[in-house]
Amino acid sequence: xxxxxxxxxxxxxxxxxxxxxxxxxxxxxxxxxxxxxxxxxxxxxxxxxxxxxxxxxxxxxxxxxxxxxxxxxxxxxxxxxxxxxxxxxxxxxxxxxxxxxxxxxxxxxxxxxxxxx
Amino acid sequence: xxxxxxxxxxxxxxxxxxxxxxxxxxxxxxxxxxxxxxxxxxxxxxxxxxxxxxxxxxxxxxxxxxxxxxxxxxxxxxxxxxxxxxxxxxxxxxxxxxxxxxxxxxxxxxxxx
Numbered sequence: 333x334x335x336x337x338x339x340x341x342x343x344x345x346x347x348x349x350x351x352x353x354x355x356x357x358x359x360x361x362x363x364x365x366x367x368x369x370x371x372x373x374x375x376x377x378x379x380x381x382x383x384x385x386x387x388x389x390x391x392x393x394x395x396x397x398x399x400x401x402x403x404x405x406x407x408x409x410x411x412x413x414x415x416x417x418x419x420x421x422x423x424x425x426x427x428x429x430x431x432x433x434x435x436x437x438x439x440x441x442x443x444x445x446x447x448x449x
Numbered sequence: 450x451x452x453x454x455x456x457x458x459x460x461x462x463x464x465x466x467x468x469x470x471x472x473x474x475x476x477x478x479x480x481x482x483x484x485x486x487x488x489x490x491x492x493x494x495x496x497x498x499x500x501x502x503x504x505x506x507x508x509x510x511x512x513x514x515x516x517x518x519x520x521x522x523x524x525x526x527x528x529x530x531x532x533x534x535x536x537x538x539x540x541x542x543x544x545x546x547x548x549x550x551x552x553x554x555x556x557x558x559x560x561x562x
Contacts, residue, residue, distance in 0.1 A: 336492070363548050374539060374552040375493075382548075390549065422492060428548045436481055436500060436543065438550060440492035 338441035353408045355423035364406040368419040413448040455553035470525040472540030481543035482523045
């Protein structure tokens, strides 16, 4: 089954304790992205990757890091989490170059709800 | 700058009645427009898109959307609402060559039995 898988689904942590949220897709998509969802703000892009070893900042990158060493994986790293990073996070992927009729569609993971105390 | 507006935080409709969820956009160039739906504790699911062609776009679960260039709108519609349609709906526009989606703030659709 084609899917984007995020782990963990729920995470409670404390300020300053490094964490990683994993994201993996099995659709051979070139493009991957991280969003955060906050009430009244919709989804905002944190980082994106157009392909392996190519990453770039989105609209709200402060406090986050990403890497894209393999095509299928795109982990989100919070080196020193703070309470303002409490949010619902989504990973997404798409195939803008070779996806045919689906190339403009982004597929989302189920989300990771993070609470930073 | 590209942007999307969803003027209603919540839309209430009775089951069996038609529903409309509003979206307006601001883009430079031709817009790529999308609707996504989010059910509780789930990720976003693609409903439909407008790239080019017919202004009326049909999508999943009986939803459709009408692209109106002069009014810069892309309203989501369904002729007969179901209780199971109750969810959070997001309109989005693709932001340039980066493939980024720019989302509206979302509209909660509540369908009463």
